[in-house]
Amino acid sequence: MNRKEYKGYLVDLDGTMYKGKQRIEEAAPFITRLKDKDIPYVFVTNNSTSSPEEVAKKLVNHFDVPAEASEIYTSSLATADYLKTLEGNKVLVVGERGLVEALTQAGFELTSEDPDHVVVGLDRNLNYEKVVQATLAIQKGASFIATNKDTNLPTERGLMPGAGSLVAMIETATQTPPTFVGKPEAIMMAGAVEKIGLNKEDVLMVGDNYETDILAGINNGIDTLLVLTGFTSRDDLKLVNTQPTYIVETLDHWEE
Structure with missing residues (x-):
């Protein structure tokens, strides 16, 4: 070709x-x-x-x-850009520093109290309480946004769980499909x-x-x-x- x-x-x-x-x-x-x-x-x-x-x-x-x-x-940058097109400035984040920084620098208020949006990315410090907070917020009407749907990450150890694997857990708990950004x-x-x-x-x-x-x-x-x-x-x-x-x-x- x-x-x-x-x-x-x-x-x-x-x-x-x-x-x-x-x-x-x-x-x-x-x-x-x-x-x-x-x-x-x-x-x-x-x-x-x-x-x-x-x-x-x-x-x-x-x-x-x-x-x-x-x-x-x-x-994370793409997610911040997308959120700017939506109404509501309060965001609950399940993710790490890169996502937190991108949303903060874009002017969003990060909170677990009545958020307008729940944003989920890879979180290697994920715990049950984070999943609970995200699940309850989505059930109460917050929009559900995921940074990406990668189920696995290629590493020298093999294919590790990616953000999509964590998103799937919250999607199962809420019966709500997310909007994927990545x-x-x-x-x-x-x-x-x-x-x-x-x-x-x-x-x-x-x-x-x-x-x-x-x-x-x-x-x-x-x-x-x-x-x-x-x-x-x-x-x-x-x-x-x-x-x-x-x-x-x-x-x-x-x-x-």
Whole structure:
């Protein structure tokens, strides 16, 4: 298949740039090539636990991947952007510092007292009381918003539970489906395209997870590059009807 020339790249992190704490050797050279050619890129991650500054620092210091905070678009930022379109300023959060900071900086009041919205992201300090508070608030009429539907996270230990697993528990308890913000939803992809400042026809979504990264492109009219270094395997692709625009074993196999 002839390769199109792309003016910008939307790039996933976990499973694409690194795998948990494990380095993906082809990742840093790929981003360096983009940087050397002055091709803009935005890291688009469903990770809601870290701030853009923390994500950029991790990429640079641990994986030698060129990154600045302004090039990071997390599901926490996308969630804050989405909440700005809704009525009500009081938010109950089930999540970690990255989500808390994004919502606080966007001007929302974080409270467990009669919230207008319940926002759920990955929370590695989750306890029963947090689930109780979220469940009762949703039952009383608060909107239910989830940063992303990732059921698992690829790490050096294996596939760990993701935010979607926690969301499923609260959905079961409330019998209320959430509004998902992160990949593959249109909410996050529209924000990412706006951030990179290009038409979606001119950007390529790069990722390792068919269910999030690749469907994010397919569902929103953006070409996709699946790299087989993380979640999705070639065998998995035999089970889906719509294939990625491109597939590579590693990012060394992609010529910008």
